[in-house]
Amino acid sequence: MSTQSTRMAARFMVAPSVIVLFIWMIVPLAMTAYFSFRLYRLLSPDRTGWVGFNNYVWFFNSPDFWLALTNTLLLVGGVLVITVVLGILIALLLDQPVKGQGVLRILVIAPFFVMPPVAASIWENLFMHPQNGLFAAIARGFGAQPILFLENYPMPSVIGIVAWEWLPFATLIFVTALQSLSSEQLEAAEMDGASAFNRFRYIILPHLTRAITVVILIQTIFLLGIFGEIFTTTQGGPGSASTTLPYMIFKQAIVAKDIGRAAAGGIIAVILANIVAYFLMRGIGRHLDA
Amino acid sequence: MGKIQLRQVRKSFGDVHVIPGIDLDIEDGEFVVFVGPSGCGKSTLLRLIAGLEDTTSGVIEIDGNDATHLPPAKRGLAMVFQSYALYPHMTVRKNIAFPLKMAGMSPEEQEKRVERAAKVLNLTNYLDRRPGQLSGGQRQRVAIGRAIVREPAAFLFDEPLSNLDAALRVGMRQEISELHQSLKTTMIYVTHDQVEAMTMADKIVVLNAGNIEQVGSPLTLYHTPKNIFVAGFIGSPRMNLIEGPEAAKHNAHTIGIRPEHIGVGDGPWEGVVGLSEHLGSDSFIKVDVPGLGVINVRAAGELNVHHGDRIKLAPTGKIHRFDDKGLAL
Numbered sequence A: 001m002s003t004q005s006t007r008m009a010a011r012f013m014v015a016p017s018v019i020v021l022f023i024w025m026i027v028p029l030a031m032t033a034y035f036s037f038r039l040y041r042l043l044s045p046d047r048t049g050w051v052g053f054n055n056y057v058w059f060f061n062s063p064d065f066w067l068a069l070t071n072t073l074l075l076v077g078g079v080l081v082i083t084v085v086l087g088i089l090i091a092l093l094l095d096q097p098v099k100g101q102g103v104l105r106i107l108v109i110a111p112f113f114v115m116p117p118v119a120a121s122i123w124e125n126l127f128m129h130p131q132n133g134l135f136a137a138i139a140r141g142f143g144a145q146p147i148l149f150l151e152n153y154p155m156p157s158v159i160g161i162v163a164w165e166w167l168p169f170a171t172l173i174f175v176t177a178l179q180s181l182s183s184e185q186l187e188a189a190e191m192d193g194a195s196a197f198n199r200f201r202y203i204i205l206p207h208l209t210r211a212i213t214v215v216i217l218i219q220t221i222f223l224l225g226i227f228g229e230i231f232t233t234t235q236g237g238p239g240s241a242s243t244t245l246p247y248m249i250f251k252q253a254i255v256a257k258d259i260g261r262a263a264a265g266g267i268i269a270v271i272l273a274n275i276v277a278y279f280l281m282r283g284i285g286r287h288l289d290a
Numbered sequence B: 001m002g003k004i005q006l007r008q009v010r011k012s013f014g015d016v017h018v019i020p021g022i023d024l025d026i027e028d029g030e031f032v033v034f035v036g037p038s039g040c041g042k043s044t045l046l047r048l049i050a051g052l053e054d055t056t057s058g059v060i061e062i063d064g065n066d067a068t069h070l071p072p073a074k075r076g077l078a079m080v081f082q083s084y085a086l087y088p089h090m091t092v093r094k095n096i097a098f099p100l101k102m103a104g105m106s107p108e109e110q111e112k113r114v115e116r117a118a119k120v121l122n123l124t125n126y127l128d129r130r131p132g133q134l135s136g137g138q139r140q141r142v143a144i145g146r147a148i149v150r151e152p153a154a155f156l157f158d159e160p161l162s163n164l165d166a167a168l169r170v171g172m173r174q175e176i177s178e179l180h181q182s183l184k185t186t187m188i189y190v191t192h193d194q195v196e197a198m199t200m201a202d203k204i205v206v207l208n209a210g211n212i213e214q215v216g217s218p219l220t221l222y223h224t225p226k227n228i229f230v231a232g233f234i235g236s237p238r239m240n241l242i243e244g245p246e247a248a249k250h251n252a253h254t255i256g257i258r259p260e261h262i263g264v265g266d267g268p269w270e271g272v273v274g275l276s277e278h279l280g281s282d283s284f285i286k287v288d289v290p291g292l293g294v295i296n297v298r299a300a301g302e303l304n305v306h307h308g309d310r311i312k313l314a315p316t317g318k319i320h321r322f323d324d325k326g327l328a329l
């Protein structure tokens, strides 16, 4: 695929899908941008018009916005740290030759197939519930007061739930990456006198960098938009303690029925995502090249 | 020092007895080659010595100390793997320095040793490259470099040349031999290629199905093979093995005659030339002799015979005699 004519043909062939994808992306984005500069409230549909940057200004002046921004980044960062660290540890365990390895792997992957609201419900009602939850039962077993997870620690609770959901994905990628590590490299390191920790530090971890990069990039995309888990559990509360940017946009659109402000929030979220993407690619994107 | 002794060493994977029991002495400074067909347990034996596999039973002594249960790093041996097993994300310099770094050596001393090894192995210009940017032969040299900087008691090589093309293989073979001459360190070298074994070894260990068939110098194995297996394995082309009445004339079940010990011209055997290969320096011909089967003949220089010619053959050198169990008489 390197002659002039094959390159031309290749461009010609991919053009339709590129064009469709571009339209697919640009139309909703343009509409959101358009609404973000308009007064458009569903409760008073007859009052419309251009309002300039008012919708944006409202966001930046709202104290909830900065909290939501912090919470969003906290959620992304917290889940990434937990899933990458635990994912690598579990992957190392799963890579050991044990009986029933296949079943074990399926069990580890299973949480990934539970849809987010269901997962959140399970955690809220079966684990974190102050009367019926497993954690409460354990706490009482030790004679302690049950912890009010969703009331007192809303953000950590949400981070925990989301991390639980994404851990299998990270683990799966890491297990696959570990399997592609030649055992001779590890044996060579062993002969070279590397302890188990040093083998991990100098051989396994460098081997995993690309997998870690992939996990971080893919998860970030999805984590920036986490909504269902918050909606099912804390509803962004108590107060606004666990409100994230997507949840704040939802409140503007569905609760306050202010499409203009919601659209402005949407554009801010897109800009935030791009900033995050920029720094991620600058920081770790080079690991994607062979 | 690098004296290695194996006493009744056994290895089984489940109920597959890969090594049914081996006794072997390897003297300090010796170049020992384990040779045998694929799957005969050469790598397994080497890995047992390295400590990468646990013995099922038996004792491995290194310099007189029981090393059977020592971890690989504590045995003072260095290994060069068939796949080189270089660390792909480290530069050549870091690859070679890795064992020194793991031993906690100071960076200056590391650097000094790496430079020295690089000079010996012609790698000085490649120290800052990654393994992926090197040719096969250079990677092989890096792997050797990583082994020599540690100044081990013995080197273990597992088919180190099998991933190289023929020309490079000959070159590297000589380099490894020269390295042995200059370092005088014990080397154990695994190969399935009898030419490598014959050219490099002080002592060849012929393995078959996990058993030692014979231990000896290359020429001992060539001149006095203990059994049919060794006779057939050592030497190229293979020794001609003849059974039946012709063998009975020599009071043997089987007789063996090397292709280079058969003369063309006059003689008791007559046959039709099948394949003939003319290399200039040598001629290899296959002759179908009724009653004996296909006989390989190797003649020095040019030989003017071709496919379909009728020629006469005569044994001119030693005739090896074997009994019905395949043992030399």
Ligand SMILES: Nc1ncnc2c1ncn2[C@@H]1O[C@H](COP(=O)(O)OP(=O)(O)O)[C@@H](O)[C@H]1O
Pocket: B013, B016, B018, B036, B037, B038, B039, B040, B041, B042, B043, B044, B045
């Ligand atoms: N880890 C293992 N598990 C089971 N069988 C093995 C293992 N390693 C080697 N073997 C078996 O042991 C025999 C000898 O293998 P190996 O030592 O690699 O042979 P060679 O190096 O002489 O070609 C082979 O039949 C192989 O299938």
Ligand SMILES: [Mg+2]
Pocket: B042, B043, B044, B159
């Ligand atoms: Mg092998």
